[in-house]
Amino acid sequence: MTREELKKKKIAVLMGGLSAEREVSLKTGQAVHKALLQAGYQALAIDAGRDLATRLVEEGIEVAFIALHGRYGEDGTVQGLLEVLGIPYTGSGVLASSVTMDKVATKKLLLYHELPTPAFEVFRKGQSLETLLARCRHFPLVVKPAREGSTIGVSIVKNADQLQAGLEDALKCDELILVEDCIQGPEVTIGVLDGKALPIIQVVPKGGFYDYQAKYTKGQTEYLLPAPLDPTLYERLQQVAVNAFEVLGCSGAARVDFMVSGREFFCLEVNTIPGMTETSLLPKAASEAGIPFKELVQRILEGAGTEK
Ligand SMILES: Nc1ncnc2c1ncn2[C@@H]1O[C@H](COP(=O)(O)OP(=O)(O)O)[C@@H](O)[C@H]1O
Ligand SMILES: [Mg+2]
Known part of the structure; x- marks a missing residue:
């Protein structure tokens, strides 16, 4: 849809929601809502709770800007609801959203397409620690819930005892x-907008681990933009970020996280609804590429559709 068409529509910014990342989503949603109002759209902020379907119908919503993070928003469920209601929405469709919400499913698809991702094992609730230990060749390991975000439940473990504690935490x-x-x-993150890579950001958490606090507390992490990498490596990383976006079937904006090791690099995950406060990583990278926040929000909005 064109901007002129969209200005005639009743737009909902879906935010908050039911996930552990609710607080971050409220910030994203408020920043997007403000930008849309400033740009002249009829935007309404909606907290996406259990009554979401009723709210959308009652308010006569014609387009949804999804500013939700985590489960019930970034995972295909809200996208599915919007498909059923026939309301065009921003970002990735049902399948890409649900696949990328699950880091195990994501990694399997990346591997199928020969895109690099760290070697891994899967642990399910109720399985024995001994069986897992027998399969793990060395430490340190990273333990993380398959379907969470914002580093919630993630730990780096150096021995069997820590592994057990990490599993309990992630469970x-x-x-x-x-x-x-x-x-x-080093760790880098790469925004992809409409299939094109944005400048790479290197994240340098002062405490060494890019955890929830390092992500959301001002001054806890240093951001190097553009990342000071060798130019050939930089280009390869951008290319692989775009490839990951494509093979996972993403649309609109996404952010792909990588760990770099010498000349090699490994994809950790793809976020289909990256943080969108004015200081979040995707807006930072977009701004470096000459796309101010208000323009970024409108580009994402223009991509609203169904049956992606
Ligand atoms: N395999 C890994 N090696 C080193 N650090 C990792 C690894 N996986 C995750 N991390 C660290 O944990 C953070 C969160 O992991 P990530 O997979 O991006 O999940 P999410 O951001 O969804 O919580 C990363 O930003 C990184 O700092
Ligand atoms: Mg991440």
């Missing part, structure tokens, strides 16, 4: 756990 978030080779880094 609080999900029954499916990913146990992955730990790559020393």
